[in-house]
Amino acid sequence: MLTLERVAIRLEDFALAADLSVAEGARVAVIGPSGAGKSTLLAAIGGFAPISHGRLLWRGAAIGHLPPARRPVATIFQDNNLFPHLTVAANVGLGLAPNARLGAADRARVAETLASVGLEGLGARKPGSLSGGQQSRVALARAALQDRPVMLLDEPFAALGPALKVEMIDLVIRLADDRGATLLMVTHDPGDARQLGGETILVAEGRARPPVPTTQLLENPPDVLRDYLG
Amino acid sequence: MARRPRPLTAAGLAAAGLVAALVLGSLAAVASRAQIGPGAGLGPGDWGAVRFTLWQAAVSAAVSVALAVPVARALARRRFPGRGLLVTLLGAPFILPVIVAILGLLMVFGRAGWVNDALGVAGLPAVSIYGWHGVILANVFFNLPLATRLILQGWLSIPAERFRLAASLGLDRRRAFRLIEAPMLREVLPGSALVIFLICTTSFAVALTLGGGPRATTIELAIYQAFRFDFDLSRAALLALLQLGVTALAGTLALTVAVPDAMGAGLGRPLVRWDRGPVWGDGLAICLAALFLLAPLAALLLRGGPALAGLPASVWVAAGRSTAVALGSALLCLGLGLAIAVAAQRMGGRRARGVELAGMLGLAASPLVLGTGLFIMLYPFVRPDRLALPVTALVNATMALPFALRALVPAVARIERDYGRLADSLGLGGLARLRRLLLPRLARPLGFAGGLAAALSMGDLGVIALFADAQSATLPLQLYRLMGAYRMDEAAGAAVLLLGLSLLAFWIFDRGGRVDADA
Numbered sequence: 001m002l003t004l005e006r007v008a009i010r011l012e013d014f015a016l017a018a019d020l021s022v023a024e025g026a027r028v029a030v031i032g033p034s035g036a037g038k039s040t041l042l043a044a045i046g047g048f049a050p051i052s053h054g055r056l057l058w059r060g061a062a063i064g065h066l067p068p069a070r071r072p073v074a075t076i077f078q079d080n081n082l083f084p085h086l087t088v089a090a091n092v093g094l095g096l097a098p099n100a101r102l103g104a105a106d107r108a109r110v111a112e113t114l115a116s117v118g119l120e121g122l123g124a125r126k127p128g129s130l131s132g133g134q135q136s137r138v139a140l141a142r143a144a145l146q147d148r149p150v151m152l153l154d155e156p157f158a159a160l161g162p163a164l165k166v167e168m169i170d171l172v173i174r175l176a177d178d179r180g181a182t183l184l185m186v187t188h189d190p191g192d193a194r195q196l197g198g199e200t201i202l203v204a205e206g207r208a209r210p211p212v213p214t215t216q217l218l219e220n221p222p223d224v225l226r227d228y229l230g
Numbered sequence: 231m232a233r234r235p236r237p238l239t240a241a242g243l244a245a246a247g248l249v250a251a252l253v254l255g256s257l258a259a260v261a262s263r264a265q266i267g268p269g270a271g272l273g274p275g276d277w278g279a280v281r282f283t284l285w286q287a288a289v290s291a292a293v294s295v296a297l298a299v300p301v302a303r304a305l306a307r308r309r310f311p312g313r314g315l316l317v318t319l320l321g322a323p324f325i326l327p328v329i330v331a332i333l334g335l336l337m338v339f340g341r342a343g344w345v346n347d348a349l350g351v352a353g354l355p356a357v358s359i360y361g362w363h364g365v366i367l368a369n370v371f372f373n374l375p376l377a378t379r380l381i382l383q384g385w386l387s388i389p390a391e392r393f394r395l396a397a398s399l400g401l402d403r404r405r406a407f408r409l410i411e412a413p414m415l416r417e418v419l420p421g422s423a424l425v426i427f428l429i430c431t432t433s434f435a436v437a438l439t440l441g442g443g444p445r446a447t448t449i450e451l452a453i454y455q456a457f458r459f460d461f462d463l464s465r466a467a468l469l470a471l472l473q474l475g476v477t478a479l480a481g482t483l484a485l486t487v488a489v490p491d492a493m494g495a496g497l498g499r500p501l502v503r504w505d506r507g508p509v510w511g512d513g514l515a516i517c518l519a520a521l522f523l524l525a526p527l528a529a530l531l532l533r534g535g536p537a538l539a540g541l542p543a544s545v546w547v548a549a550g551r552s553t554a555v556a557l558g559s560a561l562l563c564l565g566l567g568l569a570i571a572v573a574a575q576r577m578g579g580r581r582a583r584g585v586e587l588a589g590m591l592g593l594a595a596s597p598l599v600l601g602t603g604l605f606i607m608l609y610p611f612v613r614p615d616r617l618a619l620p621v622t623a624l625v626n627a628t629m630a631l632p633f634a635l636r637a638l639v640p641a642v643a644r645i646e647r648d649y650g651r652l653a654d655s656l657g658l659g660g661l662a663r664l665r666r667l668l669l670p671r672l673a674r675p676l677g678f679a680g681g682l683a684a685a686l687s688m689g690d691l692g693v694i695a696l697f698a699d700a701q702s703a704t705l706p707l708q709l710y711r712l713m714g715a716y717r718m719d720e721a722a723g724a725a726v727l728l729l730g731l732s733l734l735a736f737w738i739f740d741r742g743g744r745v746d747a748d749a
Binding site: 046047048067068069070073074075077080081082083085086090094095098099100146 | 649652655662667
């Protein structure tokens with residue numbers, strides 16, 4: 001269980017409150033108007049935004065004081081998910097051992113993971129020579145190797161076309177299910193939330209509401225969501 | 231929140247501390263040695279040096295800026311083949327060794343130079359390059375290109391829409407100038423003149439070779455003479471304090487005026503203009519400027535090229551020393567610059583400004599002032615000529631450090647902004663972060679800064695003149711000696727060699743930073 005216990009996040013002229021829990025293995029979409037704080041919510045869980053009040057718990061233990069890399073989460077950002085000067089294999093290898101050289105076994109695992117996301121044989125390329133979809137796959141492969149129980153996705157597929165996005169979300173679901181990982185994905189598209197097929201956290205009016213089943217939320221949306229969906 | 235790794239921050243603090251100790255220690259040594267008393271103190275000649283320093287800097291700045299305006303305007307509004315090359319060349323004097331340019335100027339304007347040959351043929355009296363006008367000529371040679379770049383930047387910063395509007399309103403050229411260009415010039419000219427004034431107040435090599443005597447001695451030259459001719463350390467220290475005062479004054483002045491940025495890119499695009507006027511005026515400005523800047527180098531190459539093969543062994547040995555000093559200085563400068571830039575980024579806020587400022591301290595003291603201080607500190611313990619080369623490398627690195635920081639600090643900030651979160655989320659810390667994120671992405675600014683530092687050090691004729699004897703001369707010093715002995719062919723050969731080495735040093739570093747730099 002990932003718990004935000006009466007959490008308040010305060011940035012310069014912005015505040016977000018959250019008091020909610022996400023079950024282990026859940027697939028949760030985070031939806032809401034722009035500027036409401038969807039990304040901030042993920043940043044607070046990932047360790048990039050300070051929590052000024054309340055506690056962040058994972059399996060009952062507080063993790064709010066840990067640096068990003070020591071938290072049980074792997075984050076995929078909106079952009080700059082790959083180091084452009086490193087090869088694809090080196091980027092993915094960072095998920096295994098960021099501070100050490102990779103051994104033969106590690107390299108084999110990198111190649112295997114690349115193959116599992118459909119990038120067989122592209123390890124020696126630089127990210128700049130890949131398409132947008134392929135770059136997303138590389139980031140997902142790295143997140144898979146990081147093997148953290150929570151995966152945070154901050155609209156990483158926003159720049160992809162609709163068909164490609166559907167494909168990517170399917171890949172995300174597969175990778176998360178393989179590992180029993182908990183998934184939180186920010187999106188502005190209710191279709192994405194439906195495809196994820198789990199619950200949805202609505203972030204609006206300075207508050208992140210507890211997750212409710214997505215179909216239920218979308219069939220009977222509260223006013224703020226109705227305004228947003230149009 | 232993320233606890234950033236500490237070792238790199240500590241290295242940056244140490245680097246900033248080292249530079250601060252070097253500069254402030256030298257200044258303290260100078261201050262402690264400067265005594266006024268019976269038999270000591272400054273003579274009328276020394277005050278004359280102060281006056282001359284300020285006067286020649288002011289005149290050089292005014293002439294450079296005045297001449298640069300028509301050249302910059304011509305470059306701003308004309309397209310012609312070779313324009314890009316010319317603009318690039320305008321940046322070259324920065325890495326051109328001063329002594330090399332002076333020799334080139336001598337070959338054109340000197341006693342047996344091209345100009346006097348032509349005057350002789352026409353039956354006119356010869357002109358002399360020695361004295362104050364030679365000092366100013368050389369200063370203008372170095373600073374006209376800088377002034378042109380600064381003013382060109384001002385011209386190109388005017389939105390093209392304003393000229394379009396002027397054209398559609400049917401404003402004539404005079405009114406368009408008053409409405410659009412005059413305000414820009416009012417903003418850019420004082421800052422440009424001040425930068426050049428500041429540069430010229432530390433004029434040493436130019437005054438050493440072309441000036442001298444009671445009417446053309448700068449403070450820096452007077453420091454050197456107090457050392458070399460009188461070995462009067464307390465007078466040298468007093469003079470160094472005066473020099474420091476002049477630099478501080480000019481620097482404070484510069485802080486009150488917006489100083490334009492010469493390093494900026496984007497001088498490539500010419501303005502589209504509808505009111506360009508006759509082409510011959512612009513053509514004349516560009517041709518004269520190009521001739522003034524290129525003729526000395528051409529003269530030098532013509533004279534020195536054939537002499538290269540016959541250079542004495544002492545020149546080659548000096549070239550070896552210079553290469554070692556340049557390499558040492560460049561690596562030291564990069565190490566200090568990288569450490570300070572990373573630490574400044576990590577600490578942020580006011581403490582970061584402090585660390586960065588410590589790295590910039592080299593700007594406050596001229597090479598000869600630093601050299602004087604180091605000499606005073608070192609000579610009770612070691613024979614200064616033994617340390618000539620390391621001290622030169624150290625002082626050169628300190629002098630190049632501000633330029634390195636100008637390139638590195640924003641680059642580090644950009645990398646951390648773009649990739650810091652990703653690196654944090656992966657736990658990329660300490661040396662791994664340096665090796666896998668910072669160094670590869672900093673390759674270009676590192677190469678550029680290293681190239682600048684190497685070229686500046688290769689051509690430096692400053693602190694080495696205080697410390698070196700015949701056994702530890704660098705190539706610029708050896709070249710100066712050849713000129714003093716009127717062995718002009720060998721001097722020209724050595725100058726071509728020095729020019730080649732400086733450009734090569736810059737090119738190798740800069741190139742190295744561009745290899746394999748994808749995305």
